[in-house]
Amino acid sequence: MKFSYVNPTLIQFGQQQIAALSDLIAKDQKVLVVYGGGSIKKNGVYDQVAAALEGFDWVEFSGVGANPTIEVLDQAVKICKEQDIDFVLGVGGGSVIDGVKYIAASAVYDGEGWDIPTGKHTITSALPIGAVLTLPATGSESNQNSVVSKEATKQKLPFASPEVLPKFAIMDPDVMKTLPQRQLVNGLVDAWVHTCEQYLTFPEGALVQEGYAEALLKTLKTLGDNFENQDDAWRANLMWAANQALNGLIGSGVSQDWATHMIGHELTAAYGVDHARSLAIVQPSLLRNQFAVKKAKLEQMGKNVFGLEQTDDLAEQTIQAIEAFYHSLEVATQLTEHGDDKAAAIDNIIGKLEAHGMVALGENQAITLKESREILEHAVA
Template sequence: MNNFELYNPTKLVFGKGTVGRLGELVKPFGTRVLLVYGGGSIKRTGLYDQVLSQLSGIGVTVRELSGIEPNPRLSSVHKGVEICRKENIDFILPVGGGSVIDAAKAIAAGAKYDGDAWDFCTGKAQIEDALPLGTVLTLAATGSEMNGNAVISNWEEKLKRGLGSKLVYPKFSILDPELTFTVPRDQTVNGIVDIMSHVFEQYFSRTTDIPLQERFAESVLQTVIENGEKAIENGSDYEARANLLLSGTYALNGTLPNGVVTDWATHGIEHEVSAIYDIPHGAGLAIIFPNWMKYVYQERVERFVQYAVRVWNVDPAGKSDDEIALAGIQATRDYFTRIGAPATLGELNIGGDQLDRMAEEAVRYGAIGSFKKLEKADVKRILELSL
């Protein structure tokens, strides 16, 4: 186990009816609130009205930024920063999924920075101050509700990059499983893949002697696998939705990577695909991850053997390590297919003409990943396997 720091001050408020506590939770942070949301589904479900009623109950002034994209764009961040400055915003309240929360984090930091928030994504600047934010989550997926990270798409430059700071941890996050009942099937599927992928990035590691972290990761995977299928079958299954929601948070709230060298190459590759084609992040991950696994598993076959046996109950009797590992990888692909996730870029009408550019961009700051360091040629090969 390597040395590490663990710090996560987000207060999670989890369960049925917890939106009813929004007013009380926002109140300590000021009187001028920027409400951030996406395409308007929160108006159809009635959540928008609930939120406004909570905010009006504490007498705060509300400004709105709507239309945040599924891959949140820098242009939306710019709009939010402008509102914050013009309207003297005290507190940012994203209501939605990870993209809305990610945009809110970039806005929170951008509002306190005398420059372009994109600088935080390129490393040109570090976040030194930020407006406080709190979230109402409507989708089990990104884990952004309980961490200090965000991913932003710069559509003009066709780049998708992350930012991170302890200053943009949400002060609170409200997680009501009932708010996820209306999530459409395809978004539920993408969320499941997203959560599992977050775990993969931290679980397939070369770090040894991390038995607790490995078991925690396997716990999240098994819980998502079981409850994902239930939530797809019946979107109003409270317990399935609750278990998915909690798993999504734990997949990326700092519990799994303690003392572990994590990978994140597949996320890097997927970001290049969705930066150009604007496909859902989860769909891209479903396509690429099993191919990454096949490409790298021999670097440390025992980790993939453990994955196959513990997570997928592959019977090791009479099989070689390679066979066991490959059976686990195939089980992953089969599960993604069973829940309705795509298996090839072709299914999303993406051809091979941009592979070079994507591979080039993926390694623009150097080789990616740690389980196996991937150079441009490796990335291109994984993308070819994904066509």
């Protein structure tokens, strides 16, 4: 293990924590509050934020949807530049917070914002940002990662920079009470796959990271098994587990995969599949495709997460257990949104992967376009 780890995001966790906003942003900063489709006005979150920002100079921007597009986000960037915004506050789930990161970085850049995810521009500064989390899933509230889309070209690309790490994240589990059940399922699955991407590689002797990843997976499995029995503890544990799955800790000093995400992004961009559900579609097929190199870790997961006995087919049993977990949440493990032409759908996704430079994926960079095609052959219904 060799790594450098720091996470400066202040976490304000627990019920009725939104009021702490007034102490977390300087009174002399002009604030842009960014949110999604307006659900925060129905569930009381908007009113709580407005009350906390009483006496502040703030404006708002709404309409950031799932898989945030630069066509929408660039409108907020324009507001930042024209109104001399000092601080950007995202109130929402991972999509809103990812969008805020793009807004904050683009607001201090003179070129086209899309230069950021394409790699043409390296972020060297950004407006400071904060987050009020309303949907646990991505961990975006305390990491440096973001994924944004370009509707015009059906592209979905990631970027990362320590400059866009939120200064603080307010995490009140009560805000989850009014969320649609589908979104809660998505959050659980997303956190599960985030953990797997940093764990299901090969044994490296990183006992803390591997043990913590297993604890998170067991937590998420328990929450999934008790999905119908949601109480305060259930909500708090999901919100915290999703944060810990991608705050950088369990991935420090170990190999990481992320091929499931890169292929899944293309399914979302092309067919509008929910992000988490695209991951569930890709992951089992990918694990079988990379079975030989992942076998030892799959066996470890089978024993330590699912409580399976050591057998000759333990690794395959583990993949089946993962599939069963998804199915128990009514999450599909094959793509059905592609229309009638399976071959054309696969060619489309492979073409997108090639165009975006995703030609050597996985912890060993061994998933070439050939392997991606084989994975899709099994993942597309």
